[in-house]
Amino acid sequence: MEKLMIYNEIHRLKSQGFSNSQIARKLRISRNRVIDYGKMTPEEFFEFASSLQNRSKKLDPYHETIVRWLKEHPDLSGAQVLDWLEERLNVKSVSENTVRNYVNDIRETYHIPKQLPERDFGAVPELPMGQQMQVDFGELKVPTTAGSFKKLYFIGFILSHSRFKYVEWLDRPFQTTDLIHIQENAFRHFGGMTQEIVYDQDRLLAVSENAGDIIMTAEFTKYQQTRKFKVYLCRKADPQSKGKIEQVIKYVKNNFAKNRVFDNLPDWQEACMKWLKRTGNYKVHHNTKKRPSEVHALEKQHLQKVFGSYLFEKIFGTSITRKVHKDNVIRFGGNRYSVPLGTYRKGSQNIVHVQSDGQHLTVRLHPNGAVIARHVLSKEDGLIITDPSHRERSRSKRDQLIKQIEEMVPEKETIGWLIKQLAERYPRHLIDQLKIVQAAILTYPAFIEEALDEMKRLKLNSANDLRDIAISLEIQNRKKLKKTGIENEKYKNLAAPERKEDIYIRVLQGGSAQ
Known part of the structure; x- marks a missing residue:
């Protein structure tokens, strides 16, 4: 009886335009189940329900155990139940889909809804006018006038104080140049630029964020240095940092784009701009209790003016x-x-x-x-x-190392000489020797060519000699800098291997460090 009620409710909600994901959340059932039930005719469903009542199931012997697990841990997923069955009861030859369906039936029968972990949030203080703008990306598939579906991509912008918004669409994935072009359009739409702009950690902006040190793409770095705004990269799904723009992305999807039919990009963008004027920036905001367009009229005076046009073609290519x-x-x-x-x-x-x-x-x-x-x-x-x-593994590990080392050193003749010497002297340990050479090049790049010349002059042929000479040259350079009163920060914490300094002197005088 309960399955029939769910079946009828799924078809009722689908007729009202709800998506499979929305129905799953509303009824607190899996999305796969919504899809399966949605495809069934009433006759197919009754046949399916009857078959469930008349057949035994693989997991029936473990029924009580699974019920107990779900009562103790309501947030257990079907995948976790499968893992526990394998780990604790040594259950084999059962698919994850079978377990998931069985778990869903138990939840219905025993009224054990799945509990999702909740996160505690605190209200974020309102920011002053002109301080911050937030940016995020969205994408969705929409029906077209041709009877098919098309994937569209958009960027949303919002002024954090006034909640005034701007949205622009593309019918292909964004490139860095697109982001910069559209952000310039947003500046013109807002009438200026904020002091700080909050972004998600998107590859169009940043290569990585190393313990707080942002490594931005070359294209975006040049743009940011030109416009001189402060960049703040936030973590994914972080409403404390960019909750305002995340709400805009949902608002655009569920209010503007939902049930709208796409014909061409210019008409779609024009319709979106009209929607912003009519709804997105005109309706009273549920938190501020003010119209964003009215508050923006005041905030506009606090925005930084943007002068001139950004010259894209002189700055970077399209990669x-x-x-x-x-x-x-x-x-x-x-x-x-x-x-x-x-x-x-x-x-x-x-x-x-x-x-x-x-x-x-x-x-x-x-x-x-x-x-x-x-x-x-x-x-x-x-x-x-x-x-x-x-x-195809066209090169052995040794050959790959040799190729990498040759690419790292501009002086091909000298590095070729060293590799040949190492191959002749250390045929069984050549890879180990090459790794030492590679590490020395990476650690002491400024001294490696001089170290190679010294090795050739002194007729040395060990990777350890190369490393030791490079270390000695760097130590001498540090002492020279100290004498001239120029102390470079990067040499302060330099630590050489546990060898006495007279070893390096002997190396440079023609002796061996071995």
Whole structure:
């Protein structure tokens, strides 16, 4: 009886335009169940319900145990129940989908709703006029006049004090140039610029945030330095930092875009601007109890004026960055595209630059560097696009190390000489020697070429010699700087290996550190 009520309620809500996710939240059931019930005709559902009553289930022997677990832990998911069955009762050969459906039936029968963890929030003090603007991205699929669906992307802006909003749409994923263009449009719409702008940690802006030190993309860094606004990057799902703009994104999706049919981008954008004037910025805000358009008239006087036009074409190209994942793929346009094995390196930033002409995707390690991957763009979603050559281990680990070291040192002849010496003297331990060379190059880049010249002059042929000479040269340089009264901060905490200093002197005089 209860399943029939849920079935009828699902179809009633669908007829009113609710999405599967909204229905699942309303009825507190899984989205998959909403989809399954929504596809069934009444006849199919009655046949399905009858079959449930007349058949035994794989998990019936564990029924009481699962009920007890759910009563003790109402927030248990089907995946967790499956894991507990395998761990505690050694249950095998049962699928996660079977467990999830069984758990849903138990919740209905015993009235055990799933309890989601709640987060405690505190009210954020209102910010003064002109201090902050928040920015975030949204996307959704909308029906078209052609009878299909199209994915649209938008950026929302809001002045934190007045709640005055601006929204702009695209029919493709955003690039850094798009963000900057649209932000300039937002400045014109608002009549000025705030002191601070709050963003999500999006790859269009930032490569990474290392313990609070923001590493922004080159394109956005140049723009930010030109306009001189303060950037604040917040963590994902952080309503304390950007709750205002998150509400705007939901407002645009559920009020403007919901049940609207797309024909072309200019008409859609024009309709959105009219909606902002009519509703988004005119309706009384539920927190401030004021109309954003009226408060904006006062806040506008406190915004910083933006002079001139930003010259995009003189600053950067059209490449965007993507992160390289551990399995040597990058994500672009809803798919994953391969890059050569070894592109991902543990401990590195693992950022590549990509360009798309609408037909092909080109990947480089540097904006103007050599192409490391080129793919035909897929029109489908959820695929892994692989170049077979990227998965061939064409080089051994030794060869890869040699290639990396050669790329790190401009003087090819000298580094080639050292690699040849190491290969002849340490054939069984060449990889270990190459790792020491690579570490020395990374640690002492300013002294490595001089150290190589000294090694060649003294006829030394060990990676440890290279490292020791580089350390000695850096120590001598530090002493020289101290004598001249120029103390460089980066040498203050320099720690050499546990060898006496006379070893380095002997090395430079022609002796061996071995």
